[in-house]
Amino acid sequence: MAEREYSESTDRIVATEPVEIRRYATHTRINHWFTAILIVLLILSGFALFHPSLFFLTALFGGGQAARFIHPIFGVVACISFLLLFLQLWKLNLMRREDITWARNINEMLAGNEEKLPELGKYNFGQKVVFWGMFWLLLAMVVSGVMIWQQFFPSLVSIEVRRWAVAIHALSAVLSVLIIIVHVYASLWTRGTLRAMVGGRVSGGWAWKHHRKWLREVARRQDTPPAE
């Protein structure tokens, strides 16, 4: 079996004209969009409880009590869903030397000279930072969230620890909203990226321009005959 360092086993070159590359299998896309929808619901129900001026958002969930009940449930389901995505993608998000060189010279990319930067695997430095940021913040939110979930865990921690948990929960929530804004902006800013998560495929040109090492590996793997 050919070694896989930069790609998933489901990534494929599709012999269309012009050529396309399959970047996400259907189950990964369903997993991504299910997580995204839950996180949006989580943010809306969380903001509804965050400050009285945002209380009107509770109307979306059937009132204050209902929003308070459903918010932690959205949180647990979103974390499980993200965990499934995490298990599929974490290896491809490990930092590599070329990512650091790429980040140091990011001005070349912004100036449209991506050719001067090192060839990249499936994800770039920015995507990897977003990935690990989401991971650590969701972890902080689920742990602190359970500590303040009084309906089911009324005496899990002391009042002092609970106060810290509330502060950590709110701070992680604000940071994760910022990260999600960056994530959505970046996926719209780089033309041709959104279709990777919608239809599952990118153009050959997109792959060559932004993730050439990934493309080379997928091509090499397809050239290799299956192991006996």
Ligand code: HEM
């Ligand atoms: C709500 C609007 C969102 C949009 C429009 C969006 C769009 C995208 C797109 C286009 C990609 C493919 C990027 C590529 O293959 O280069 C992607 C990847 C990804 N998205 Fe989203 N996304 C959204 C929300 C979220 C949320 C809420 C999460 C999780 C908290 C999330 C987690 C991920 C992960 C883990 C990847 C794979 C990238 C990586 O592993 O580094 N996305 N997203």
